[in-house]
Amino acid sequence: MTRVVVLAGGVGGSKFTLGVREALARRGDPAATVVVNTGDDLWLSGVRLQPDVDSIVYALAGVNDTQRGWGRAGDTERVNAELQAWGAGWPWFTLGDLDLGTHLARTGWLRDGLTPTQVIARMSERWALGVRLLPMTDTEADTIVVLADGRRMHFQEWWTRHRATLTPVAFENPGIEVAEPAPGVVDAIAGADVVLIAPSNPVVSIGPILAVPGMREALRATPARVIGVSGIIGGRVVRGMADVCLAAIGVETRSDAVAAHYGPRRDGGLLDAWLLAEEDAALAPAVDALGIRARVAPLWMTDAAASAAIVEAALTA
16 A cells, blocks of 8 residues: 655646546555645635635546636636625636635634634535645745845735736745644655655745745655656646746756756755656656656646556656
């Protein structure tokens, strides 16, 4: 039996998590523990949003909007239109009616005293998700983008409103220095056989998870093999604007460069192995030279079966 922990966020993380569930089910292995990025979280119109958590929950439940890549399938936007008529919220940030129901339920539970960990556990009772979901931390540590002109804005404004066209120089998570991994996260990592780093944005999806104090130490100390999956194929990002984020921290948009960013565990980094796309097979020797075992496989997550095949390749890397 293989006990698996996944670090994930974003649409890529949700697709990968579907593959993890499928691959482990085929093996007859226990359900994975998925540690989800909460750096994308925000307060809007008095409710707490957790975009990455919801993307993964909706995908696992089979109710996600696969065309848009976010939100609920078949959602309507009557309440969002009414909010905008009142001049409330952000006119460029759409809240679907079904999606808003999730946010209202979450906010009510938080107001009642539940922690984000407890809220996610309660959300997981509605659908048979097939994995155990944990937030990276119960502490609010929203991602703030520092721009080249000195302005600071919430990640969602930079990403959704400006589509990452404003040049960033740094990404910060105020409050994260006093955060702790959510209950169960460190124990799950310590008891895992394999830890998978999903092909999520290395800077704003995986970066906040790794920034939680104690998280890197847990990954370095675990007896599990830590295996990363590249979200860069042929020198280009598969989805989103990860290339802009990588440039801001001085990392090239190349699979081997992202592997070097995570670093080999033997030298104080995180990775034992790295999965590269077939299009980047020529970079495998460079990854091996870092002290990270390179494995080449098809990495296009076209459907759940393809994602499961990627996970299987990672588990055997």
